[in-house]
Amino acid sequence: MIIDVNEIPREGLHIDQDFDFIGLDLVEEDAVFLEPTHAVVEIRKIGAEVLVKGRITTRLSFTCSRCLRPFEFNVDSAFDLVYLPEELDELKEELEEEDLERFFYYHQQLDLRAVILEQLNLSFPFRPLCSEDCEGLCPVCGEVINQGRCACEFRSVDPRLGNLKFFLREKK
Ligand SMILES: [Zn+2]
Numbered sequence: 001m002i003i004d005v006n007e008i009p010r011e012g013l014h015i016d017q018d019f020d021f022i023g024l025d026l027v028e029e030d031a032v033f034l035e036p037t038h039a040v041v042e043i044r045k046i047g048a049e050v051l052v053k054g055r056i057t058t059r060l061s062f063t064c065s066r067c068l069r070p071f072e073f074n075v076d077s078a079f080d081l082v083y084l085p086e087e088l089d090e091l092k093e094e095l096e097e098e099d100l101e102r103f104f105y106y107h108q109q110l111d112l113r114a115v116i117l118e119q120l121n122l123s124f125p126f127r128p129l130c131s132e133d134c135e136g137l138c139p140v141c142g143e144v145i146n147q148g149r150c151a152c153e154f155r156s157v158d159p160r161l162g163n164l165k166f167f168l169r170e171k172k
């Protein structure tokens, strides 16, 4: 969805719509969308600056980086961005003191779909976890440790040492 910066009306634009992305568009490539990404965005132009303020919500299925099982992840992320014309790109360093995040638009156009995708990617955790205390998979039986299916005796061992202990046991 391309916004022509010169055609943003004085009162601004109000956009309330769904965007369809696929997992491959994301930094988490194995994520699966459980619903479209809903975006409510206000776009205003003040001088050469384009202010983009909004909120995105969606639901995805992520893979836990420890136990490798899918879990549901809810996105509800607000953003408040300033886009400057490309000519100011060179002055970037002088502008960095500002509180608001600054981006650039090119050829008098703003690709709103790309803006939303970027914000979506920024809302993701660095390492997705089904829960903070997920202990991952048991290196011995391969079951998920904190779902009660693993009965291996080393459970009290720090999970990071699990592989080591397994290795030592194999060598006997
Ligand atoms: Zn997990």
Ligand SMILES: [Zn+2]
Binding pocket: 138, 139, 140, 141, 142, 143, 150, 151, 152
């Ligand atoms: Zn086990």
